[in-house]
Amino acid sequence: MSLNGIDVASYQAGMNVGEVMGDFVLVKATEGVDYTNPEFSRHAKQTLSAGKKLGVYHFIRNDSDIKQQADYFLTVVKPYIGKAMLVLDFENTSGSTIQNQAGVGLAKQWLDYVYQKTGVRSLLYTGISCENSLDWSALVNANYGLWIAQYNNYNVVNGYQPRDLYGSLKHWKTAVMFQYTSTGQLPEWNGNLDFDVFYGDKAAWDKYAKATKVPETDNPTMNPSEPSGAKWVKENKSYMLKTAVKLRTAPATDASVIAVLPAGSTVKTDQAIIQGGYRWVRQPRSNGYGYLATGPASNTLEYVETSASHAYYEVISGDSWWSIAQQYNTDMNKLAKMNGKTIETEIYPGDKLLVK
Structure with missing residues (x-):
């Protein structure tokens, strides 16, 4: 299951995005500490009014304080936190060169700060050459998802036509979303559009939009003997745990x-x-x-299976895979969902988690 949609900025002034074909719209909100897209509020409202999924993004710059940029973004998008996917746009622009290894640290700082303030884990947007050339392991290990961009040419693309990614990702195992052209054409708009495909359904989109932990300003006092970021119901079950295939x-x-x-x-x-x-x-x-x-x-192929009685926990309020590993002072690979997954991922209410 996948969704098709567009991303827009001030260039699409005058467009009613709610009337344009597609399942979602990602809207530029802010840039730096002093620019708000003049179309942001109108496009965001049109998107939700039309029943489409909403994403909002900030364009990071290296000429102003990162936390101030994050606060500026959060102030502008406050009405949509919990409803919209949050994204950090990491690009190369005149006067604000950000696509370098130092910039990765700035991006991580922004993403961590927004996560602390909202409980929502934002996506990172960047091009495939940037993903391949810089070391993104800090973001991957912290479980931030990727929205990847790659244009093979600038030929007109009439209607949504998701394609394969040419080449491959170097650091992320997979992308959440793919921007595959900047010259898309739809009958409702007389101009070029960015076309995107989201690899999931509407419920998956909502999971990216919702908080996976309590924001730091609202953290209740927790029993120190319990994990600090999630609530659990402990159960004991015997089940078959599948390991890797060699x-x-x-x-x-x-x-x-x-x-x-x-x-x-x-x-x-x-x-x-x-x-x-x-x-x-x-x-x-x-x-x-x-x-x-x-x-x-x-x-x-060689299968290895073990069967034993394990204690597992049903998640009542979600948290990140990485955060749970930190709370248990264990490696992420020693955490597993009851369906056998051992990949780095988000966990959500209702999930059952094993600490091996």
């Missing part, structure tokens, strides 16, 4: 296959499917377009 041999392939894993590589069982006699693992590409061939399922 390849016995490197598989044969042909030119139609994207890539193969060498012998000894591991993949997570929940990230793979079997089709046409081959094991395929999803690539961080475009809504399931790209898969990694790991060889015939019959002779190259």
Whole structure:
């Protein structure tokens, strides 16, 4: 399931975004500490009134204090916090060069501050060359999602036509959203538009918009013997925990296959499917377009399963995977959902979490 939509700024003045085809609209809100998009309020209201999903973003600059920029953004978008996806736009512009390794630290500072103030974990927007060239491990480890941009050319794209990402991501396992052209055309607007695809349904969008922890200004006093960011119901159940799959041999392939894993590589069982006699693992590409061939399922995979009685916890109020690991003073890989996942992810009310 995926959603199609556009992102807009002051360039789309006069557009009624609620009447434009699509499932969502991402609206530029602020830039630096002194610029608010004059179309922001109108476009945000039109989006929600039309029943579309809303995203709001801040364009970061390196010529002003990062926390002041975050506070400025939060003041402008305050009516939409909890309703809209929050995004930090990390780009290269004249007079404000931000796409360098020092800029990554500034981005992390902004994202952390907004998370502390709102409980909402924002996305980062940037281009694929920037994602490939800088070290983003601090953001990946802190579980901030990625909205990736890449244009293969500037030919007109009539109507939503999500495509595969050319190349691959270096740091994130997958992107939340993909901006694949800046020359999109829709009948409701006489001009170019940015087209985006979101890899999820409306419920998934809402999870990105909602708080996953209590904002720091509202934190209640917690029992120090309990995790400080989430509430739990402890239960004991016996279940089968699946671990990673190890390849016995490197598989044969042909030119139609994207890539193969060498012998000894591991993949997570929940990230793979079997089709046409081959094991395929999803690539961080475009809504399931790209898969990694790991060889015939019959002779190259080794499953390891263990069965034991474990204590697990049902989450009452959500928190981040990273935060729970910090609270338990353990590695993120030692946390697992009851469905066997051990990837870095958000957790939400109703999830069942095992601390291995």
